[in-house]
Amino acid sequence: MGVKEKCIIHLDMDAFYASVEVLDNPELRGWPVIVGGIGLRGVVSAASYEAREFGVHSAQPIATARRLCPHGVYLPVRMSRYKEISDRIFEIFRRFTPLVEPLSLDEAFLDVTASRALFGSPPSIAREIRRLVREEVGLTVSAGVAPTKMAAKIASDLDKPDGLTIVPANKVREFLNPLPIGKLWGVGQATQKNMKLLGIETIGDLARLPEDLLHRKFGTYGRQLWGLARGGDDRSVNPQREVKSIGAEDTFPVDINGLTTVKAELLRLSIRVARRLRRHGFLSRTVTLKVKYSDFKQVTRAETLGWATDQAREVYQAVCGMLAETSAGSRSVRLLGISLSKLELASRQPEPTLLAEPESCTKGRGLERALDRISEKYGDRAVVPATLLDKVKK
Ligand SMILES: [Mg+2]
Secondary structure, three states: OOOOOOOEEEEEEOOHHHHHHHHHOHHHOOOOEEEEOOOOOOEEEEEOHHHHOOOOOOOOEHHHHHHHOOOOEEEOOOHHHHHHHHHHHHHHHHOOOOOEEEEEOOEEEEEOHHHHHHHOOHHHHHHHHHHHHHHHHOOOEEEEEEOOHHHHHHHHHHOOOOOEEEOOHHHHHHHHOOOEHHHOOOOOHHHHHHHHHOOOOEHHHHHHOOHHHHHHHHHHHHHHHHHHHOOOOOOOOOOOOOOOEEEEEEEEEEEEOOHHHHHHHHHHHHHHHHHHHHHOOEEEEEEEEEEEEOOOOEEEEEEEEEEEEOOHHHHHHHHHHHHOOOOOOOOOEEEEEEEEEEEEEHHHOOOOOOOOOOHHHHHHHHHHHHHHHHHHHHOOOOOOOHHHHHHHHO
């Protein structure tokens, strides 16, 4: 073990979206609750543990879930509410260390190495966090405590829901050895199959093989896996982890056809993604268009602008320009997506009154900000350009 042992806690809320729904509607307690996209092609975003007993799990098509669990309670995603609860949970995490790396709304790594003097041993910090989340927010969070990120993450998952698993610094290999090889980071089903052919079923099986053999069979990747299997993982908790892109996409209930329809959908997506960008206070330089055809073949096209924008109109113009490089006008389209990357904080930009920006642009920005305020108050569908009105009326 290293000279300076790290203490890492991985925290993961239990069935987060579904648990928030039960928190807000206590009469749902004990029911199979499924949160997800409503509609023919929606997928499950979260399933309560009661629902999981029927084989329902996240990323499953809603149609499948309904077949497995016909009497379940199906609810739409309420992202702004989950974000609110998430902020309160992260506020609790940050009471114990500034080194908090969010992995999603409901999951984080904490490096508590330097917190011990103030707050006690890592296991007691984990217990205290679990208690505070339960008391102040009313939800359960599972925790794993270990000297490495990978071991902490595996540990938090072992005793879910409402579990706490502690891996002492000198017991990492003992902890990993009996676990199935699929638990190792970066091991997908294809690798699992190949490993099985070599007689490797557990992490311990892998760790006992000579490094050379793994290198010969799987290259650099094999060498990395061998290291991980032996408990090596020196990645540190990164609190500066940044949002790299912001996107919006839609899978249509029925495939869409024709340039006019495609453009109408792209306009709607541009408005949504630009609004999301502004809500996070970012500007973007790179616009990416994704088109998936009815045969599931997919193309992406990207364009980097000469300036950074948070304007739906400019995003829309960029994706329309890229449409010519796709077959979206002549083939059936199943999915459209727009993502914005090369993000910069809006506050770092010069004020819009500076010379470079033409007046129309400043005006546009003011207008879109006003629309944001209205839609925050009255909902996403309150303000839309006239070309989309007939869609919204439906
Ligand atoms: Mg979770």
